[in-house]
Amino acid sequence: MPHSAISRTVAASGPLRGAIAVPGDKSISHRALILSALAVGTSRIAGLLEGDDVLATAAALRAMGVGVERTGDCAWAVHGVGVGGLLQPDRALDMGNSGTSARLLMGLVASHSITAAFTGDASLSRRPMARVAGPLRTMGADVTASPGDTLPLMVRGLCPAVPIAYTLPVASAQVKSAILLAGLNTPGITRVTEPVATRDHTERMLAGFGARVTVEDTPEGRVISLTGEAELGPQDIVVPGDPSSAAFWLVAASVVPGSDLTLRGVGMNPTRTGLLIALRLMGADIAELDARTVGGEPVADLRVRHAPLHAITVPPELAPSMIDEYPALFVAAAFADGRTVARGAAELRVKESDRIAAMAAALGANGVPAREHHDGLTIQGTGGGSIPGGGTVATRLDHRVAMGMAVAALHARAAITLDDASPVATSYPDFFPTLAAATMQEPTP
Template sequence: MSHLEPRPFTVSARGPLRGTVTVPGDKSISHRALMFSALAVGESRIEGLLEGEDVLATAAAMRAMGADVARGDDGVWRVHGVGVGGLLQPQTALDMGNSGTSTRLLMGLVASHAITATFTGDASLSGRPMGRVIEPLSRMGADITASPGGRLPLMVRGMNPAVPIEYSLPVASAQVKSAILLAGLNTPGITRVIEPVSTRDHSERMLRGFGAELSVEDAPQGKIISITGEAELKPQHILVPGDPSSAGFWMVAASIVPGSEILIRNVCMNPTRTGLITALKLMGADVAEIDRRDVGGEAVADLRVRHAPLRAIEVPPELAPSMIDEYPILFVAASFAQGRTVARGAHELRVKESDRIATMRSALEAAGVHTEEFEDGLAIHGSGGEPLAGNAQIASKLDHRIAMSMTVAGLHVRAPVTIDDASPVATSYPDFFHTLDALGTPR
């Protein structure tokens, strides 16, 4: 899964973007759909699965641990699970490619099974710390040997039976929460996660759907999520809604390119994922929700986005957990706003596929944007809707969201912008560039 040959991409200003987009299936939901289906007894069917490299890494790992995972000619994925507690010893290392979600959640799964798994990844993933997952899983009894700094490659020796714990998350992280809950699935007793700041809740929703005994209660210290172990999961038919993170690129593109109007179909509107929409509306973006409905337990809507002048705001820091993956594209929107936008409260960006605060600052500065860097975010002085200078060489740092965000920025520039390596885009949005071509033509 490693990217051996960089693939540069040059983007120039384009005329109005117009058309209808169906974004890939939600990445977070796709990962979980495969994992939970692999732990159910019987056949689950998954429609709309994101077929990017990150999710395919999860599919391969579940196959390696005994599940039958196959894509039919009809595009439907069918998974015959092994049951909770039934994971088999993988015969080779599990290659996670660039996927932090796969790594952290699967570490949780392995932690309470009597198997040993080695996790490897590409250069970007191998630079990301896993200590925040290692700590609680070690408390549950797993023996984890990591490379220096708590990084990949690492080995997880599961403990069975594992020890149920009550764990308060020191940082807001849906991945850490989910890893503990997944370990708790095969752990006798009740495992509890205390979440002082709410994060995306796809794991909780889907685990309940599969039949796990899981409760969520509000308490003074935050949400308390409790899962009863030794569960028996029942196979499901899952419809994966469109990824709001992927939709975010087109929302911002339509907002900043004059004359644009885009309809984005079937976008997941889970309230823990709509922070970018909230922030863009505060900035004056013209985003309309059409035909809001429920699909497979998740709220879904079509989004119509039209070009509109954006104004600078102070981004409410409480939005951070519901838009942590969308900060890079929010920074792009801020680059075209009138005034100085301040976006803070996003410490988590420092440990994503790249240090997204530093990487986006360098990229935007190269394109002619004046920024100020904080430990937890950026201040961005916008152009007031005018094109950026462009004429820039952008380092994507093997980060798919940096590459796509700066491609969007390059749609309204005076001189072309070149991304040094666009190949990481395949990890989450394989058709991104084809969709861009379909929506608009070069000037």
């Protein structure tokens, strides 16, 4: 289906005030659906993110014989078929813009006796799948991809597959999770070693569903071991608020004078708090309130108030815990006092867009000096003053570029136009209405 761009112009606002709840965590939502599909019985999920990416995962699971139904506002029931119980889909699985859906479901299919074709939109079809296809081929799956190991591609699963011990060459929670999902229906022990720790939602949730999984810290890194041919039991899951969605409000309230905003129920998993650490290093005023545990994940309310930010050299070791939040960080840097240097994030080149190039161009078009490196940006900030604005941003089918520059517009002297705001629906369908409410503006179509 041809993509229909929806342009949107965002102008400077008053302070952001009040309290908002961010949507459910996207990473956890995908995994909750997939593991519920492999349990025997009915799992119930509250707080599921109902963005296009997660809905693509739900649709693919339905196509493979899983009962997935919406029972209320962000409430879903999944009637699992058990590990090994997936059925042959009768059509291609459309992943839309969702790299997480594609990579995790490739792993899921790899150890089942089914064949599945994976397709996606233009953006997803440019993203690399070799890093997932390689280990799945080692486990015995036949992965036939387009040139460059991209979508569209076909996965012919092998059952029983072959357990492997695999060391991640690049820090990637998606690759780790794909291998572990393949390992669920594979006899023996599947091991993944990650030299640099990545988000651990899969390991936490596997244990919650009853899989035999261990995590060990070794001199080589974290070793996750999973015993295959697992039997998973149904669960009731509460999805915490997405820290990647909260990132935009943390930056917006930090840079717009007079702001005082509370974000309710944000996930505080230590593998996801890199942006929080970076913003505090820059001088952000962010308080954690009512720390608690929800669905096995640490959660807190975050109160953020406007504060003068200063430039930093972003510690590169934070990259794995904030890789999706760099567009928000780049916007914060645009308003800081001095020159912020963010390096060590070459992975940004292969996200929904080349986020280094996309954000450099977007900031530059709106009067913010930004210099590209192969693995990041150097950005000259305003010292707290407004940026010039007035430019048009090529969002490049990237939801985080669109939301990041919408935040930048809130403290710009001239309005900023997004050439296509529609990708925001992949992760945060209510972003613009929430922005209007937080700034007490009249919502626009």
